[in-house]
Amino acid sequence: MKLDLDSQDSGRSDLAIRGTLNLGLSDGRPLEARVDGILVVQNLESRVLLNGALQAEGRTECGSCLEEFTVRWDVPVEVMILRDVDSDEGEGETLLIMQRKGEVDLHESLRECTVLAYPQAPLCKPDCKGLCPECGIDRNKGTCDCSENEIDPRWEGLP
Ligand SMILES: [Zn+2]
Ligand SMILES: [Zn+2]
Structure with a gap:
């Protein structure tokens, strides 16, 4: 879950994401989630945009019957890496990472996106x-x- 700014081609490319995130959630919510998907990377020199959706899954308790089950949810991702660290740019809900060069660790940003998208009291099945x-x-x-x-x-x- 890293993006190397130094070797990143300019323009548009794909970034495959696959791994496990420690969500740090409590109250019977998943401690960790496996995420999988492809993000679109747009390298615009002064900034790099990451866009797309990941699929997440983790073990949790049903909000209704308390049975443990595997919950799956979609995680919209919108992250902007600002390479011009003096810029005060920010666009709405987009997560910002300030980094000029080198490897960007996307773990924390993806963790935030995954936690934000987690459904309220998910059910083991729709008609539980x-x-x-x-x-x-x-x-x-x-x-x-x-x-x-x-x-x-x-x-x-x-x-
Ligand atoms: Zn249930
Ligand atoms: Zn009864």
Whole structure:
């Protein structure tokens, strides 16, 4: 996950990205993610733009039934390496790296993109039934009688 500015051809080229990122997330979210994809590099001499999308995958808990599963998500990447380090250029959401020459380590920028794109409470499958709030049974694996006796909390406490 490095880009060597000294040997980078000017103009447009592809950069294959494949590796594992330590996401540093907590709360049952993936500790690390494998990322894979191709970024388009545009070398404009004073700056280098990296654009594209990576596919990420990691192990996490389902937001509904708590079962561990492999979550996959798309990671849009937009990074600009400014070689003219005196420039105060910045464009919206684009991540900036200030570096004049040599090898640029893309690890931290790609980690940021991957964390930003991580979905909220991903589910193991779109129709995950979750856990029964009464007895805790995994409704994907079995059934229980709780729902029949369930009292709508809005009616509780009414005369
Ligand atoms: Zn689930
Ligand atoms: Zn139940």
